[in-house]
Amino acid sequence: MKGEDKDMGKVAIYPGSFDPITYGHIDIIERGLEIFDKVIVAIAENEEKRSLFSVEERLRMVKSCFKDTSNVIVDSFKGLLVNYVGKTNAKVILRGLRATSDFEYEFHMASMNRSLNTQLDTLFMMTSKDYFFVSSRTIKEVARLGGAVEGLVPDLVVRRLKEKFKLPVPKKRRIGWDD
Numbered sequence: 001m002k003g004e005d006k007d008m009g010k011v012a013i014y015p016g017s018f019d020p021i022t023y024g025h026i027d028i029i030e031r032g033l034e035i036f037d038k039v040i041v042a043i044a045e046n047e048e049k050r051s052l053f054s055v056e057e058r059l060r061m062v063k064s065c066f067k068d069t070s071n072v073i074v075d076s077f078k079g080l081l082v083n084y085v086g087k088t089n090a091k092v093i094l095r096g097l098r099a100t101s102d103f104e105y106e107f108h109m110a111s112m113n114r115s116l117n118t119q120l121d122t123l124f125m126m127t128s129k130d131y132f133f134v135s136s137r138t139i140k141e142v143a144r145l146g147g148a149v150e151g152l153v154p155d156l157v158v159r160r161l162k163e164k165f166k167l168p169v170p171k172k173r174r175i176g177w178d179d
């Protein structure tokens with residue numbers, strides 16, 4: 001059966017930039033785990049896209065969010081997503097859809113991926129109503145300008161954003177990258 005393996009169960013790839021991970025992403029991953037036995041979070045290394053956090057930083061943040069969840073695997077990839085998916089036993093790409101504005105981009109991406117690999121399907125999940133306005137881009141902008149992003153990204157991401165933008169981090173809450 002598609003996307004299934006006797007030993008591994010149903011596996012989905014959840015690809016993205018995760019620059020940084022938000023509660024919107026986490027919501028999709030958690031809901032994905034209700035459908036799939038394993039979700040592989042695949043962080044894209046795109047040299048052409050300027051990111052705030054390095055791939056290593058993004059990997060550490062995402063891994064830290066799922067350190068107690070054994071069926072979430074966190075990895076990074078370079079190049080075409082379909083090539084990366086081919087190295088795993090996943091047959092499904094999982095993506096969140098926030099609003100109609102996401103649709104065109106997602107439609108093109110899913111269609112291109114399917115044209116590159118006809119065995120691959122993309123499954124879209126509507127983002128929870130609590131996070132439909134949350135994107136990594138707006139999180140970075142708000143954080144850079146000193147606005148509050150608590151409750152929209154995990155605490156460890158709030159701290160990493162403050163450090164990046166050289167905003168004060170309360171001493172008591174200063175913790176390591178992997179906490």
Ligand code: PNS
Binds near residue numbers: 015018081082109
């Ligand atoms: O979080 P994002 O930035 O919307 O994620 C986009 C991502 C990383 C999933 C997409 O850009 C991607 O798959 N990049 C890898 C390169 C690739 O395969 N491009 C062809 C897809 S049209």
